Each structure stands twice: as C-alpha cells, then as structure tokens.
Amino acid sequence: MTDETLQLGRATVWPASPEQAVLDRVANPQADTLYVARFTCPEFTSLCPVTGQPDFAHLVIDYVPDGWLVESKSLKLYLASFRNHGAFHEDCTVAVGRRLHDLLKPHWLRIGGYWYPRGGIPIDVFWQSGAPPKDIWLPDQGVPPYRGRG
DSSP states (O other), X not given: OOTTTOOTTSOOOOOSSTTTOOOOEEEOTTTTSOXXXXXXXXXXXXXXXXXXXXXXXXXXXXXXXXXXXXXXHHXXXXXXXXXXXBOOHHHHHXXXXXXXXXXXXXXXXXXXXXXXXXXXXXXXXXEESSSOOTTOOOOOOOOOOOOTTO
C-alpha cells in the first residue's frame, strides 16, 4: 500500500457495510521490538439482526504488531460501518478480530467486546489469535463487568 492509496488525509465516504470498508495498513517502524498497541472503541454500534434495534458495545483491541500497523482512520471507518449492519454480538466481535488479524498478521491479537444488555442480559465476547508472546506487558482491558444497579 502506498501513500496514494491510503484514506488518511483524504475526504472519504462512510462505508455502507463492513464488507465494503477498506482497512489500511502502514509499515511498522518498530518491527524489531515487541510491544502492545491498543485501540478502544467505547461507542461501537451495530444492529440486532432480528429486531433491527441498535446494539452498543465497548470494544478493546490489543495487538503485538509485526511488520504492519493498522491505520487508525481506516479502522474508525471500518468500525463505523457496523452501524447499519445486522449481526449478533459474537459475530461482530470475532469478525473485527479476524479481519484485523488477516490484514496485519501480527505476532498476537485479542479483542474484547463488552456489550450492553439486550433483553436484560449483557453479553461479553472475547477472541484472541493464540497465546501472547512472552515478555510483553499485557495490561488488563480495564472494562469492569456489568453490574447494573447492584
């Protein structure tokens, strides 16, 4: 991918679906170092595939890059493309993790999807690509379990 093909610094159209969204990657200038990069999306939105009502989640994506980094504007557009996409919580969370993993081929990636209650039940979904590399500092994702009013 060259600078001419990146969405960064250009006017872009919101993608109509996750399938149409383009995720850009850029070379990792610290590829010789193991470190964790984190993206937090506290206002992720998708649609219930049955009722069409909006569902809301707090996503936390941690990865240990190898040769590539995800470009953050393209990630924002990709995540926003779910706003009109009908899918269950599990499908949305795992689809985001797998798409990033397929694009970046990182040493390791995990995603936590902390979904707000639907029908009175919160659903949390977690996916990771395997065991994390040794000797990296892996912070807690920092999202408390749902407690309601209790």
